[in-house]
Amino acid sequence: MSSGPVVALDVIKAGPLASLQDAGRFGVRHLGITQGGAVDLHAWAWANQLVGNAWGAAALEVTFGGLQLQASRDLTLALCGADLGATIDGVALSPWRTLQLAPGQVLGFAAPRQGMRAYLAIAGGFHAEPVLGSRAGVAREALGGHDGEGRQLAVGDALRVSTPAQSPAPSVLEVPREQRPDYRQTVVLGLVPGAQIGAFSGRSLFDAFNAEWTVDSRSDRMGIRLAGPVLNSEVGNLVSEGIALGAVQVPPDGQPIVLLNDRQTIGGYPRLGTLTPLACSRLAQCQPGQTVILKPQPLDRAQAEYRTFRKPFAG
């Protein structure tokens, strides 16, 4: 058998946005290079887990849908996260499970029924040359992804697999039911309060943690805007400083922006605090118009929650 990477899937129809994502690009943020990586770590990790991949393998992040992929060999895949109306040769397929494709079969995505982003993992991991230590595709920076240049998937592109599975296809594996969120529900997001929280007015703090915030349509992998009551702080423009994943910044228009994986590395707007990694993952599945609630969460609780989340995943 050949040991090099081989074509697994051909793109026969491109959707609005699909890119390879791993755990992220680290150690280069001092050059202004963003973190990247799967915006929903939870669904991404479970997809890799189902096909036996270690933490960090690249999976395909499919945003909104529209994509069609044709198998060029026998494949074992896993699909987790949003229900984007996936089908195999037109037959409906629900997420949170493994699936098999035979050569010529078409895996298609329609439009979101719940959630925004589906993750497709393949046994052995999708192959791509790591760029600055990661396969995370960042279009804005022209880094990573299937072609190393951050381009999103287009018709005629191929997705390769590093080490095609040799063993016969296992039976269908599913993610435990309690690990499958209902993305349609209004969700409570844990926010670790930051050092500038005291600079917000009492009224604004009350509103921040009591209002229902509406996810704005101006949202992407950089950040998600929340619409609701105007939040005021005494802090004007700050000296620009490093920004963590999940930072909730409030520009002068008073409408918070939650900064996600493709955020700028440095910024100068006052911040309420930082969403936990799992809160970021859950927020990334909210459709525009859905509502969320922010709730203060102590740092040690965030730490315990994250360690519990990581337990099932090897490597």
Added chain:
Amino acid sequence: MNAPRIENAGLGGWLVRLFDTIDEANLPWVTALARQCESAFGPALVDLVPSYTTLLVQYDPLMLTPDQAQRRLQSVLAELAPDESDASGSEKELPVWYDPSVGPDLPTLADARALGLEQLVALHTQTTYRVFALGFAPGFAFMGSLDPRLEAPRLATPRPRVPRGSVAIAGRQTSAYPAVSPGGWNLLGRTPVTLFDRHRHEMSYLQVGDRVRMVPVSREEFLRLGGDTTPLEAS
């Protein structure tokens, strides 16, 4: 230097605030702290983001608890001494085509200060800037300090799409956008220089510590240097 503060930056992060205001004298302290963190955190270190007055330290929350990470920072800070190599950095020039078609905030800023466009451009080009940090986007250099007469707040709502090469100001800072991105800074003009290229040995044209001068060029010179004249509205 005041007593440094270690501020909460969420799970897996602490923001060390060394100073309150922008000053060239901060640079050797921030770079020293970054170097010390590399050895103090070892494999638990995920990323360091130095800036004008702060260092964001990201560590692996599976390897360290927040308390453990904070204690490591406290011991580093207790022994911190500034780097001596403050003379580092080279002289760089950025040719800039200042024009309202690529610098749409130029007229508004000039009007608000009762200045002519030429006077405003002169104020921007008379200073030799220092690169304090790279951030926001690959190769985006935070430079200071702007003449106080040019000081301007960020836009209330950032633009969704700022063209590549846009030269901009915010607060007492100036920079140029290496690639198309959203941005809240005030746009004055455009540079034809490729500010970031990962295939180059020095990926970023501008490096922390560099001394940078803006050189006004005509539209013809800008084009000759490979600049893109597409107006903001059409880009």
